Amino acid sequence: MDLDFTNITTIGFDADDTLWVNETYFRRAEDEFAGLLEDFETKNTVDQELFKMEMRNLDLYGYGIKGFMLSMIESALELSNQRVSQQTIGRILQIGKDMIAHRLELLDGVEEVLSSLHGKYRLLVLTKGDLLDQERKLEKSGLMDYFHHVEVLSDKKESNYSRLLEHLEIPVEEFLMVGNSLKSDVLPILNIGARAVHVPFHTTWAHEQVDPSEHYNSHLTLGNLRELLKYVNG
Template sequence: MELNFKDITTIGFDADDTLWVNETYFRQAEAAFAELLEPYETKNTIDQELFKMEMRNLQLYGYGIKGFMLSMIESALQLSNGRVSQETISRILDLGKEMIAHNLELLDGVQEVLEALAPKYRLLVLTKGDLLDQERKLEKSGLIDYFHHVEVLSDKKPDNYSRLLEHLEIGVSEFLMVGNSLKSDVLPILELGARAIHVPFHTTWAHEEVRPEEHTNNHLTISSLRDLLKYLN
């Protein structure tokens, strides 16, 4: 789709699976969790029940690894009818700690793109997740100096974006959001009347999936972050 970005002054970037790899590690942890719970249920049931538990707990814990760890523990207790061993609970905690300590892997072209755009645009990080973990990842990434502002949001709905843009005195017409999630990074932004660019990641969390009827043609989809430079540089 042909869109005009000439009046854009500020670009917001999602972090997880837009700047660096994230969902892959959740999937690996889910697979390891299913192996631990094999004595009690089938893998398919374990996966389904863990996802249901995560959805029930979102309002309590928010997004991020710590909430995921707690949901795994609660699911283990539920699926085993309270019979899960202390050793298994300890291993579940280790899975979460390993995720937190995992080496950060930048996605292809990220540093090159930010270096090209930073002198010309005001760049922001707008991400969901645990504050401490996101700050840690940003520090590990070596990218922090490219950004004017970093905001860890409890959610990414139109109201969340609207309040932030107003607080930062950014006009809707001059704002562009770039991210891998249609549900969190594209559709809420289009609802506000701003512009968005979708950069799909090969793995999508079920909670971020969008039904075909929710798709829109009012945004640009690119295959790599490097393609931003064709439109913005």
């Protein structure tokens, strides 16, 4: 495991669940959604069917809250055999709107880490999801001034990262990615020859979970973003 980060000139940060809380709000929304459908199905079935619906719609809708809202509505119709009430549909719309408008909660250490790296590295935000929603969160975060560039990607596969580094003229050997998702922030980055640090968040969306049998290069995992300062020149 290469822990010598002296070559690094550019550090990319994932946003949701790396800089600020996100997944927690989805979990809460799923809990409320299951409560709305408790006359029809168990929470366990509702959770599973909603997840399947999201996966079925992922190619069409992509990531983000609006697609999640549409999948909740479609699931509610399907799970209830079209018997879910109109009031419940209205309530689902409201759950989603509340998620979009939710106040932003920065994760521990974020401000400290960014302010101590600022000026020493080119700092980027590389996030996926809904463009407007991510721009709004960044605005609310008050972190904009720390970043040289913000890119909202439609997905975080190897090709998305390669294209972006090429476009920004960043050599892979100078790039370090920091994020909470092994699947989106770490593995594709290691596969293109750049380096990545994993900072797990306590909750991971099922879609972001990695098959434990998958082989990958070793990488550094941190308990808290603040520990990053021990490895790079903060």
